[in-house]
Amino acid sequence: MTEKQVEETTSTVAAKWEELKALVADLEKDVVKNTEKHNCSAGTRVRVSMRALVKLAKSLSRDLLEADKAVKAARKADKAKA
Numbered sequence: 001m002t003e004k005q006v007e008e009t010t011s012t013v014a015a016k017w018e019e020l021k022a023l024v025a026d027l028e029k030d031v032v033k034n035t036e037k038h039n040c041s042a043g044t045r046v047r048v049s050m051r052a053l054v055k056l057a058k059s060l061s062r063d064l065l066e067a068d069k070a071v072k073a074a075r076k077a078d079k080a081k082a
Contacts, residue, residue, distance in 0.1 A: 006070045009063065009067040013064055016056065020056050023049060026049065030042040030043075031046055
C-alpha cells in the first residue's frame, strides 16, 4: 500500500471521528429534552440517532483496522527496501 493510500485512510478515519463527535453532541440535546422536559419525540430521535451512531462506530472501527493494516504494510515495505 502506498503512502498516499495510508494518508487517505487516515483522513477517512479522522472525518468519521468528527462526524461521530457531532452526532453525540446532537444527541445530547435530545437526551436533555427527553429526560428533563419529558419530550417523547426527543426520545424517539435519540433512539433513531443511536442506531446511526452504532453504524458509524462500526464503520469507524473497520476503517481503523484498515488504517492499522496499511501502516503496518507500509512499514514492512520500508524495511524490505532498506
